[in-house]
Amino acid sequence: MSDYQAFSVELADKIAHVLIDRPEKINAMNADFWTEIIEIFRWIDAMDEVRVVVLSGAGKHFSSGIDLMMLAQLGSQMGPDVGRNAEKLRRKILELQASFNAVDQCRKPVLAAIQGYCLGGAIDLIAACDMRYATLDAQFSIKEIDIGMAADVGTLQRLPRIIGDGMMRELAFTGRTIGGEEARSIGLVNRTFADASALLDGVMGIAREIAAKSPVAVRGTKEMIRYMRDHRVDDGLEYIATWNAAMLQSVDLRVAMAAHMSKQKPEFAD
Structure with missing residues (x-):
């Protein structure tokens, strides 16, 4: 800095x-x-x-x-x-x-x-x-x-x-x-x-x-919220489908699910 x-x-x-x-x-x-x-x-x-x-x-x-x-x-x-x-x-x-x-x-x-x-x-x-x-x-x-x-x-x-x-x-x-x-x-x-x-x-x-949350999930959530300011609902649904087609393959999803099932705090990579 x-x-x-x-x-x-x-x-x-x-x-x-x-x-x-x-x-x-x-x-x-x-x-x-x-x-x-x-x-x-x-x-x-x-x-x-x-x-x-x-x-x-x-x-x-x-x-x-x-x-x-x-x-x-x-x-x-x-x-x-x-x-x-x-x-x-x-x-x-x-x-x-x-x-x-x-x-x-x-x-x-x-x-x-x-x-x-x-x-x-x-x-x-x-x-x-x-x-x-x-x-x-x-x-x-x-x-x-x-x-x-x-x-x-x-x-x-x-x-x-x-x-x-x-x-x-x-x-x-x-x-x-x-x-x-x-x-x-x-x-x-x-x-x-x-x-x-x-x-x-x-x-x-x-x-x-x-x-403490998945940075991939936070990134996607912010992007979708910003996108919806200027687009129709149908456009937003189409965009999130395309976005998550890639992002749901992130290891973060498996980490979060495993932590939830074991009642442990998840640790996500940057």
Whole structure:
């Protein structure tokens, strides 16, 4: 693992802990953040030893979203030609989208542990994760509407499938802040915890449980869930039939069945 400016990354017990590590800036997403997250998730995707990812933020807050200094710098690069400005902005937006696509497309399950602020771009980030968990005092807001823009790196595309279309529209149009318990009630987070310490302990426990499963089975399960977002049921059934025609030949199936019959804990290869 490399040294990062915006993150700290640790690998233990087959769990990669990816920590947004700019607490003095409320973990705002600066230029380093957007490039490093792609590098980190490429490494995670390629590293067979990693079976699960836990994504969290250092300090009191998960993240306050995109660094406004970065937006200001981008604005200063605009010239007099509207067409050229639009082309430059479009390329930049697509680059930022690629950062969270790397999280969404990761072969391993990604669990977000959220405390304090989760604002603006941080909502885009957690929407790209597989599961989300929060403290009761967490604060969520699709903040882009309050700075005069539409969210453009994934919230409006991914969140309707998580919390439903109507609730997503309410939060996106009003920018209102919701707490941890309301986030749980609308399905934005799976579970709430009393404080940051209990949150991380709880999420790591869930991650360890997933890491103990067959990595082949976990990989196939995530792939099928992702595929079904954009396809019909018939397409999904056809795909899983083809997928499992190969994957059911894995030794993991025999290991799991033998362990179940002998009431032993299975041990799977990476």
